[in-house]
Amino acid sequence: MISWFVPQASTFAADVDSLIxxxxxxVGAWFLLAEAVxxxxxxxxxxxxxxxxKYVTGDVKSEKRWVSYPHYAxxxxxVVIVVAALRVWNDVKVTDPVPEETVRVVSxxxxxxxxxxxPDGRLDTxxxxxxxxxxxxxxxxxxxxxLHSKDVxxxxxxxxxxxxxxxxxxxxxxxxxxPTLAGDFDIQCxxxxxxxxxxMPARIHVQTATxxxxxxxxxxxxxxxxxxxxxxxxxxxx
Amino acid sequence: MSHEHAAxxxxxxxLKYVWSTDHKMIAFQYLFTGMAMALIGGFTVxxxxxQLAFPGEAVPLFGRVSASSYNALVTSHGSIMIFWxxxxxxxxxxxxxxxxxxVGCDDMAFPKVNRLSFQIFFLSAVLLTASFFVPGGAFGGxxxxxxxxxxxxxxxxxxxxxxxxxxxxALEFVAFLLGGINFITTTMNSxxxxxxxxxxxxxxxxxxxxxxxxxxxxxPLVAGAVMLLFDQVIGTGFYDPARGGDPVLWQxxxxxxxxxxxxxxxxxxxxxxxxxxxxxxxxRLFAYRTIVYTAVATSIISFFVWAHHQFVAGIDPRMASLFxxxxxxxxxxxxxxxxxxxxxxxxxxxxxxxxxLWALAFLVEFLWGGVTGIFLGAxxxxxxxxxxxxxxxxxxxxxxxxAFIAGFAGITHWFPKMFGRMMDERLGKIxxxxxxxxxxxxxxxxxxxxxxxxxxxxxxxSGFPDLNLPYLQNLRIMATYALxxxxxxxxxxxxxxxxxxxxxxxxxxxxWKATTLEWLAASPPxxxxxxxxxTVYRGPYEYGxxxxxxxxxxxxxxxxxxxxxPRLGAAGHGPAPSGxxxxxxx
Numbered sequence: 001m002i003s004w005f006v007p008q009a010s011t012f013a014a015d016v017d018s019l020i021x022x023x024x025x026x027v028g029a030w031f032l033l034a035e036a037v038x039x040x041x042x043x044x045x046x047x048x049x050x051x052x053x054k055y056v057t058g059d060v061k062s063e064k065r066w067v068s069y070p071h072y073a074x075x076x077x078x079v080v081i082v083v084a085a086l087r088v089w090n091d092v093k094v095t096d097p098v099p100e101e102t103v104r105v106v107s108x109x110x111x112x113x114x115x116x117x118x119p120d121g122r123l124d125t126x127x128x129x130x131x132x133x134x135x136x137x138x139x140x141x142x143x144x145x146x147l148h149s150k151d152v153x154x155x156x157x158x159x160x161x162x163x164x165x166x167x168x169x170x171x172x173x174x175x176x177x178x179p180t181l182a183g184d185f186d187i188q189c190x191x192x193x194x195x196x197x198x199x200m201p202a203r204i205h206v207q208t209a210t211x212x213x214x215x216x217x218x219x220x221x222x223x224x225x226x227x228x229x230x231x232x233x234x235x236x237x238x
Numbered sequence: 239m240s241h242e243h244a245a246x247x248x249x250x251x252x253l254k255y256v257w258s259t260d261h262k263m264i265a266f267q268y269l270f271t272g273m274a275m276a277l278i279g280g281f282t283v284x285x286x287x288x289q290l291a292f293p294g295e296a297v298p299l300f301g302r303v304s305a306s307s308y309n310a311l312v313t314s315h316g317s318i319m320i321f322w323x324x325x326x327x328x329x330x331x332x333x334x335x336x337x338x339x340x341v342g343c344d345d346m347a348f349p350k351v352n353r354l355s356f357q358i359f360f361l362s363a364v365l366l367t368a369s370f371f372v373p374g375g376a377f378g379g380x381x382x383x384x385x386x387x388x389x390x391x392x393x394x395x396x397x398x399x400x401x402x403x404x405x406x407x408a409l410e411f412v413a414f415l416l417g418g419i420n421f422i423t424t425t426m427n428s429x430x431x432x433x434x435x436x437x438x439x440x441x442x443x444x445x446x447x448x449x450x451x452x453x454x455x456x457x458p459l460v461a462g463a464v465m466l467l468f469d470q471v472i473g474t475g476f477y478d479p480a481r482g483g484d485p486v487l488w489q490x491x492x493x494x495x496x497x498x499x500x501x502x503x504x505x506x507x508x509x510x511x512x513x514x515x516x517x518x519x520x521x522r523l524f525a526y527r528t529i530v531y532t533a534v535a536t537s538i539i540s541f542f543v544w545a546h547h548q549f550v551a552g553i554d555p556r557m558a559s560l561f562x563x564x565x566x567x568x569x570x571x572x573x574x575x576x577x578x579x580x581x582x583x584x585x586x587x588x589x590x591x592x593x594x595l596w597a598l599a600f601l602v603e604f605l606w607g608g609v610t611g612i613f614l615g616a617x618x619x620x621x622x623x624x625x626x627x628x629x630x631x632x633x634x635x636x637x638x639x640x641a642f643i644a645g646f647a648g649i650t651h652w653f654p655k656m657f658g659r660m661m662d663e664r665l666g667k668i669x670x671x672x673x674x675x676x677x678x679x680x681x682x683x684x685x686x687x688x689x690x691x692x693x694x695x696x697x698x699x700s701g702f703p704d705l706n707l708p709y710l711q712n713l714r715i716m717a718t719y720a721l722x723x724x725x726x727x728x729x730x731x732x733x734x735x736x737x738x739x740x741x742x743x744x745x746x747x748x749x750w751k752a753t754t755l756e757w758l759a760a761s762p763p764x765x766x767x768x769x770x771x772x773t774v775y776r777g778p779y780e781y782g783x784x785x786x787x788x789x790x791x792x793x794x795x796x797x798x799x800x801x802x803x804p805r806l807g808a809a810g811h812g813p814a815p816s817g818x819x820x821x822x823x824x
């Protein structure tokens with residue numbers, strides 16, 4: 001359903017979409033039924049000459065069941081939705097799989113800095129690759145992300161992954177994703193962060209293993225050079 | 239306590255418009271201030287939707303929209319429509335106007351507190367409006383005012399506007415706390431003799447429950463607002479992580495109030511709709527007590543759902559599971575309430591008058607808002623929808639029916655009582671259909687753009703390749719055109735309103751043949767309301783009672799040919815007839 005508009009580019013994207021579809025079917029059916037009954041009653045009980053309204057209190061059990069039976073049904077469907085919603089929520093947010101690599105995502109007014117582990121696969125080493133507004137990841141690799149903010153609240157949102165997480169200054173918030181579809185997708189800041197809020201788009205580049213290795217070779221500079229570019233600021237890989 | 243006595247204190251001439259203690263005059267003050275603020279709120283949305291449809295082009299009557307003015311416009315739109323339109327019109331205007339008339343007393347329990355309430359409210363509205371004109375402009379950190387953006391002028395670049403916004407909101411809370419005291423006290427202590435708890439019209443119940451809910455929820459936010467003010471003005475660090483504070487603390491305090499606030503405005507709207515439906519369908523409300531109980535249940539549960547606004551805000555994800563469950567639980571009493579309203583139509587004799595069209599439209603449209611909320615309450619799908627236009631569309635399908643559809647239902651229904659004249663039905667229906675159709679054409683496209691990933695509060699999507707697509711832009715343009723149409727149709731309403739004030743057909747005391755006490759008073763009711771204080775003999779919705787000549791049996795009418803004895807004195811759990819006359823001596 002959502003995949004009509006946005007591709008499914010992570011492992012859990014399809015789960016989120018299925019959940020949305022399930023809810024759509026359930027509440028859609030209820031919605032249509034309720035609207036149908038409502039319109040039918042309006043048409044059926046229009047005022048006619050000489051016909052008085054019925055005196056129905058709704059306090060008798062035989063009348064009340066017209067409301068209480070649907071009411072129990074709502075309860076049952078609520079349980080179904082809660083169970084489905086929490087299963088997806090658990091997968092995406094609660095139980096993180098063992099990561100193969102970690103990226104650091106730093107948000108600030110109004111830019112994203114991404115710290116890639118570099119050829120050695122570890123953060124905070126000399127060969128880390130820092131980029132601004134472009135995140136490079138490898139297809140079918142499980143990533144842990146560490147989300148930071150330097151100033152105000154931001155939100156790291158990747159619609160194609162069905163992933164969203166606010167960044168809070170003073171905290172590191174971790175999460176995970178596993179890209180499945182090669183391509184370039186939008187990264188949004190989804191929490192208002194000041195006058196440049198609309199001006200902090202970024203892109204995530206999901207690369208095949210070979211393309212990603214090539215990118216690493218190109219940008220994974222020698223340790224000595226890495227120290228220099230690191231000191232010169234962020235954005236060496238643009 | 240006679241009305242002559244009260245009238246002696248009424249200021250004369252123009253002064254009565256600013257210094258009156260008459261609940262009806264204060265209601266009009268709230269109503270007209272709310273309508274004026276709705277014009278400002280409407281103008282802000284006109285400007286920013288024009289920017290979204292035609293980014294970078296000069297907007298007629300405004301000019302080019304900068305990123306900072308875009309944020310200020312969005313923030314002001316949300317704040318104004320909730321705090322300065324929905325609350326004053328639904329709770330303060332209808333609460334003030336209807337409660338004394340419907341419970342059968344001559345004025346509020348504390349008329350001077352009532353006047354003070356409006357004066358503080360008016361001050362808050364002036365302060366908020368003035369913030370547009372200070373250096374840096376109005377606050378642009380969204381109506382939720384999340385710190386650290388809201389605390390620091392370095393971050394939000396509107397240091398003066400941010401503080402004015404905060405003080406204005408705090409003053410507005412004070413005004414509604416004062417008003418709520420009156421609504422609750424008057425309903426509990428000043429009811430006409432014979433009016434037991436379950437003889438109180440639903441709209442009065444709803445406003446009272448909403449006032450209790452407001453009082454119980456607003457405290458934490460006031461504390462939060464004081465801390466925010468200190469952070470802004472004297473440099474404390476309550477929300478500053480560098481100094482041991484926590485930005486997420488504000489979110490908890492804000493939404494602890496913010497979610498009950500939805501029901502604070504929803505319940506009075508549901509109350510208005512109930513009154514209008516009963517009268518124009520000639521039906522006793524289906525399961526009256528169930529409506530009261532579900533309203534109370536909804537209010538209580540609404541204290542346990544707040545963190546569903548914060549699923550992805552950095553709270554412990556296990557906590558989100560809990561709030562997902564409570565959020566879906568609250569759908570149960572609300573669904574029950576909607577079912578009961580629909581069931582009320584069964585067996586009715588429905589006249590599709592303008593107020594009835596609005597009341598029915600409330601149900602039709604609110605259902606959209608209700609069912610789309612499930613997508614957001616379910617934590618798993620909220621990950622995707624959070625902070626997208628899907629959310630915007632969802633809550634406009636709740637707030638627009640609440641603030642405007644129910645508001646128009648109430649205004650068109652009680653206009654004859656308020657001003658003694660009927661509104662024009664033909665103009666009323668043109669306004670109705672124009673507004674309803676354009677409303678749907680604004681927000682149905684926004685569900686789609688939200689599903690496609692449009693995130694909120696973005697003044698220009700051209701930097702986002704996945705969103706800068708022709709079909710999405712066409713939907714944005716369509717929503718904007720529909721908004722222009724909706725604004726244009728409001729001219730019909732204002733014209734109808736103004737013309738009917740003098741030129742409408744004379745209404746008489748009870749033009750709709752309704753049963754509640756306000757229709758016993760003259761139209762418009764004089765200061766003091768009733769020539770002879772009424773006594774109540776039965777419940778508020780006795781329509782279609784068999785074996786009677788009329789299809790309605792007013793609350794104030796002594797037992798007729800059917801031979802039912804007046805219940806005077808029989809009310810074991812209600813106020814004793816003499817004690818219920820305890821309208822305040824002044």
